[in-house]
Amino acid sequence: MHPEPTAELRHRTVEAPAGRLHLVEQGTGPLVLLVHGFPESWYSWRRQLPALAAAGYWAVAIDVRGYGRSSRPTATEAYRMLDLVEDNVAVVRALGEENAVVVGHDWGSSIAAVSALLHPEVFRAVGLLSVPYAPPGGGPRPTDIFDRIGGPEQEFYVSYFQEPGRAEAEIEPDVRGWLAGFYAALSADTMPAHGEPDPHFVARDGRLRDRFPTGVLPAWLSEDDLDFYAGEFERTGITGALNRYRNMDRDWEDLAPHRGAPIKQPSLFIGGALDASTTWMSDAVDAYPTTLPALSASHLLDDCGHWIQQERPDEVNRLLTGWLATLQG
Known part of the structure; x- marks a missing residue:
């Protein structure tokens, strides 16, 4: 049986480079920032918020800039990865915290990974759902x-x-x-x-x-x-x-100084065996010993597609809370 998705949810907005960011929070304890993908919402984490709260965490799911109740800058270039990373940093600071664990799905996985890469002092661990980490690279645009x-x-x-x-x-x-x-x-x-x-x-x-x-x-x-x-x-x-897709070349240029860089914080990956995002990027998963040297575990869920935390909420919740528990030591 799933946890009740709406009990004790708290909505608020905080100031961020985007203008304002809407977030939904539940629970108290160490901060876990949840970042959704395309075309989704904070609501994509509705089954994780109560589970993380019950496990003793302060679970916070944001509407990424351009989505939901968050600000929607008009300029296409306002959706480059560097700006989204700074939004994440601003949320942690606005909540009065020094650091957080960041967990993302789909584009949120990429945003979470780059947040951890660029701000290891803020994001002490990173969980990646569906889209594997691939370091910034050279080569063609x-x-x-x-x-x-x-x-x-x-x-x-x-x-x-x-x-x-x-x-x-x-x-x-x-x-x-x-x-x-x-x-x-x-x-x-x-x-x-x-x-x-x-x-x-x-x-x-x-x-x-x-x-x-x-x-x-x-x-x-x-x-x-x-x-x-x-x-x-x-x-x-x-x-x-x-507009997130329309900034991939800008990201390629912005992140060029970090070409091939590993993420050194503790990390977790969960993918769906039937998800093209996972199968197309199998080489990135194979490279984890180099690119995610502090990887705790990599899980591939059988008979699961792309919307992993919604398709398999109980299993994802178990894996997330089990991994988070290892970070408290």
Whole structure:
């Protein structure tokens, strides 16, 4: 049985470089900062907040800038990784703490990793869900790499997201339907079968949603859950969320001084065996002895897709709280 997701949740906003950041907190004890991914919300941690609180932690889930009740800067370049990292630092300081454990999922995993890399004095440990840590690298610009992935017949979704307004024109007329399809496309129980068109790609002159499952919700997503997510993006629009993808080349330049740098703090990785984010980046997981030298454990959950803390909340909660307990010694 899951912990009650709404009991004793506290909402507030704090000042940050973004302007303001909305956060939801539960519990008392050592601070654990939870950072969501695309296209999500603090609500993606609704099953972790009570579990972490019950285990003796101060669990704080933020709305990343551009999402939910947090500020939405208008400039595309305001969503570069360095700015998101400084938002995380500002949250810890605004809460009156010297340091925190940071845990992220999807883009939040990357934000958490770079936060730990750039500010080891603030982030004493880092938990990564779904997206493995890959150190900043040289080589081609990210957009050049993604442009080559698709080939002549189709386009990789990251490339599709690059042009301002293009993906918005697909998503915003039917936010709820688009989100339902996107969540289903990457969930273990509803993702397309092997051999069917890959929903991470867009047919030339097509739409991303053309390859999404229709008429079915994954088991972890109730109609009420979908209503919450849809309501957030219907109010805010999707541009702030998409602008994260539109800064990958800027991040490549900004983080060049940290090329190949390991994260030396204690770390944890949890991935889904059926998640493309994990399988495509298997080389990054293999490199953990070098890139995460203080890794406590790396877990791959069988029959699990991308939305790992929502698909498998009890297992993720057990792994997170067990790992956090080892940090208190």
